[in-house]
Amino acid sequence: MRVSLVEAVEILRDGGVVAVPTETVYGIAAKADSEEALATLIALKGRSSTNPMSILIANMADLRQYTNTFPNKFEELISFWPGPLTLAIPLKKTVVSPYIRAGKENVSFRMPGSLILQQIICDCGPIVCPSANRSGRTPALSIEDVQNEFGDRLAVLADEEEGTGIESTVLSFQKERWILIREGVIPVEKIEPMVGYPLQQEAVEEGVISPMCQLSTGKYDPLYPLVLGFEGRDYPGAKKVVVMGPVDQPKIVAKKLFQSLRTVENEDAERIWVDMDFPQQGLFRSIRHRIKQWAESWRPAL
DSSP states (O other): OEEOHHHHHHHHHTTOOEEEOOSSSOEEEEETTOHHHHHHHHHHHTOOTTSOOEEEOSSHHHHTTTOSOOOTTHHHHGGGOSSSEEEEEEOOTTSSOHHHHTTOSEEEEEOOOOHHHHHHHHHHOSEEOOBSSOTTSOOOOSHHHHHHHHGGGSOEESOOOOOOSSOOEEEEEETTEEEEEEOOSSOHHHHHHHHTSOOBOOOOOOEEEETTEEEESSOOOTTOOEEEEEETOOOTTOSEEEEEEETTOHHHHHHHHHHHHHHHHTTTOSOEEEEOOSOOSTHHHHHHHHHHHHHHHOOOOO
């Protein structure tokens, strides 16, 4: 069911949830102070109770409802706000819902650049808005993706807004240092000069994720009939190639990535070969991380 912005705000104020576009991917919005809405969201996504959610704010006054104490280099990092950077900071346990905190010491905040989200937050107060997909599935990038994922169980805002296709970068302040929790739109190369040290981060390696899903920087193996690859490259013997975009255009690849992964998921393939022969810096680093994360959860057709 598609709803207007006014109707979406009414749903949220009444303790409901609604799918909305963000500057990254589609999300499921719920008021951050509504236990009923948070419980509905978690059940709808099949989300683990140990997986925390970020609070989206419209301005610093919203943030100061939760805390007036901020860690070192916080002021420098929020120069990326409004925008796709999520910052997890220490917060008293009584301040936010356990559904949001999920047992963690830190709570994540982001000030979105999306004009639609800014308006919703101004009308409703702070919200949570995790990606619009069932747990373990690829995030939705369009109204159609949301409807295919949830059907009539979830209202979706009729207004559309183009996103980057990659989620926000997530940092957490732990033991007096910022730690990289998730690669995202803002590359670490832009963040490290602000904090003054290299960010500790997960290593991303190519290789065989499973016998049926190979990430490779080498020559294409025709034993894998389905290929996730790039425009202008040949994969002789492949029965189908899902193209992510040109290898020299990371913004285009990022925007198409999740839709490409959804296409692969819908192919019911038994084997897949993923072309990982692309740069490892900047936005491509985040793309590499997303592909590896997806490959670890991908399952072949039975």
